Amino acid sequence: MVHPKRNWREIQLKSFSENMKYLPNDERINKSRKLLEGDVVLDIGCGNCEFIKDFKAEKYGIDLNPAYKKICSSKNVRFISMNIDGKRLPFPGKSFDCIYAGEIIEHLFNYEYLISESYRVLKEGGALILTTPNLTSLQHRFNLLCGKHLFYMHPKLHPHHLRLFTKSELIEMLERNGFKVEKVRGNSIAFSYRKFPVLTPMFVRLADYYPSLANHLIIKARKVNSR
Secondary structure, eight states, X not given: OOOOHHHHHHHHHHHHHHHHTTSOHHHHXXXXXXXXXXXXXXXXXOTTSTTTTTSOSEEEEEESOGGGHXXXXXXTEEEEEOOOTTOOOSSOSSOEEEEEEESOGGGOSSHHHHHHHHHHHEEEEEXXXXXXXXXXXXXXXXXXXXXXXXXXXXXXXXXXXXXXXOHHHHHHHHHHTTEXXXXXXXXXOOSOTTTOGGGHHXXXXXXXXXXXXXXXXXXXXXXXXXX
């Protein structure tokens, strides 16, 4: 029996979704949490504040969805609901020791303004932890070779992603805004964790040595220049 093209497309999308269940997204979270520091921290795009809930510090969270306010408050996070795209962060300069912006800049039109604003509200020597899908991941290189959509720019799976970045683009942008990049890591390198789950630990370790091939980039940069 020959299936209609539409059905094959649905099957392909379902396969993508199934694979996502096996992506070590927890490794991006775990590796990022190890980079947190300081007494006053801000999570931009905090969602339900799960990322910073256990970190011992004065905690602030920003998210577009006001529905998260109650749950974040229950986790001792001071929550602010706002659209940060091109907007000034509602804090005075030099307020935070550390800022986490996880999976945010790929959703923004004015992504560099967020970097500039993060610099402004960080204390001298403060740290910015940034994560985002990697344009040059091994998975994306394979997608291009096969003439397929980039996974993290797929119009049905990730309709809100506006653009992706390479490692070198992020480093140049951070340095241009007064940061010194200290660490560049990746979450993992792989195509399908569902098919090869036994190899996941190896892929996770390799991502720290070859972040340009990882599915997600994890960068820690420090405010070093007074502008």
